[in-house]
Amino acid sequence: MTLRIEDLPKEELFGQGNGGCKACGAAIAGRQAMKVLGERTIITIPASCMATLGGNNQKTAWKIPFYHTLFEMAPAVSSGIRAALEIQGVNDVNVVSWGGDAGSADIGFQALTGAAERNEHMIHVCYDNEMYMNTGGQQSSQTPLYALTSNDHIGKPVKKKNMLAIMEAHGLDYVASASIAYPFDLMEKFQNALANPGFSYIHILAPCYRGWQIPGEKTIEFARLAVESGLWELFEVKKGVRTRTHEPSLIPVADYLLPQGRFKNISKKAVEEIQTSITKYYGRGDK
């Protein structure tokens, strides 16, 4: 079943009046996801841009129950929410935790791996802007090799930790990558996650134009370039079966990397090495 724009609800359950930057990739991801998650959803968001932009004093940008949790605990809180709903006989509410890359892969990883291993009936979303934006853009385990961050003017010396592989290794029935430049692909993945009665993990590449040092109006464009260059593969793993959901055109990776301010220190040789590994990866017919 392919989603069409006319199938989507007109109502915006998240986003209106949010306190984020004007071209925030994370907020775009939230808006897209909510088109599928719907109003019977309870969302928990650990400390992050997405948590702070979601509500201020007595205002909230969410039309569903939204809880800005402590940094390390959103999936644990959501587990408790699910347990509470179940004991009250409520079975038609979607339980979601939604963390940044730090809130999912770094400080938040303990609660995430715990909830995933217990196969809690919930979805965890990692919206990945590849750095700690809410505290000014420091390096995370999701920052890619060579990228500059506010605490490093040389470039990251080690690789991005492969969270999708780690989450796959939990033996989950649904794991997927997504990108805000492919909204229908993203939304279909949320539909698939909702159909899974256990734990689902969705990792969304959601550029932060400020951290990436790109023009704000190019947030979506760079999300697309990441996919088309082959660096960010769109796929899903349903009950152990891995499917690539979008075949990239494999534009030169330099077109993705070099215009970004955060890669201004990257060497020609490094770009070539990345290109070689991408070519090799897709060349092996891995679909």
Add this chain to the structure above:
Amino acid sequence: MSTTLLTGSEAAAYGAKLAKIEVIAYYPITPAFPAMERVSKFIQDGELKANFVRVESDHSALAATLGASLAGARAFTVTNSQGLLYMTEVCYHTAGLRQPVVMACANRALSAPHSRFPEQGDAVSQGANGWIQLFCENNQEVLDNTIQAFKIAETVKLPVLVNYEGYVQSHTLEEVVIPDQEKVNAFLPLVRFKTLDVENPQGVNTVTSPDFYMDYKFRQNEAMNEAVKVIGEVAETYGQEFGRNWSGLIETYKMDGAEHALVCMGSMVSEARLAVDELRSQGKKVGLVKVRAWRPFPVEALRASLKKVNKVTVFDKNIVYGMGGALGTEVRGALYGQASLNVNSYIVGLGGRKFGLNEIKQVIELSEKTVKQDVISEWFGL
């Protein structure tokens, strides 16, 4: 109603069962774990309809308990020492969100150096986190306070920590009366507080500006002040219903005509009662003030009960480095400006160092010898 032998851990578990908790999330730690194992057994045996969330850490244990509470379930957990410290951030958060969570705490010394033995330093370290804290002197009180804790929590909308000492209570059998379920149901009917509710969506813990933050904190503290009254009322009603009135924030024992008052909390109280009995039989005018609620701190009650004595001896099973024992410091603060009395305070029993009836009597003797100048946090039993 039935009477049976229970450890403190079992008493906490029975209290939680009688309170009909709906969600328990828990992470094992010694010596609190038997309480959780007992609750799990109640659930698996079909004696308690509750969901157990087997979390991967203490931090997540309180986080899941909090999540359950926010979604409208009666929620409970158990911990102590390192587990409690690891939860600290969530403790503050739970209180700030005004959630009626109840947590049992089998008090244990804090590392380093590593110790798994009893002490009250873990609870004391959380003295500013916004939780109501009750200390229990025996296993019957553990059971009774666990039930009362839910009543108090749900009335003032603050979480409650129910303290009982590791091993001394958690692993020691005592005769405990288990009240009838129907009577507990009547005393503690299920009330749902749904904060995260799809029928009534709200944003929780939004970014709060200086225009609002301080007012929230004022209200939170007002709830603590309200608890001063509520804890007493709940004890009173519980006493009427179940025949055991553990009194409110404090209980006075043989304070009529007392010139010298002992002040302590937790398991030391039951032994201090024996010391008072013995000294009274020798004609010495000694009495006891049991601090049952450490938070809110019973300032007014202590002032009233210690009006006529000329000496107060405080036993502190905790140490606030560079300041002394927490109870001594706070008793002294509460009594400041009231008559001229000595408040002598002693650091005792840390990390399981023996502090029983004999030691209590020795400290009383030391304290009796002092004149005028307060003894401030002298270490006993080194």
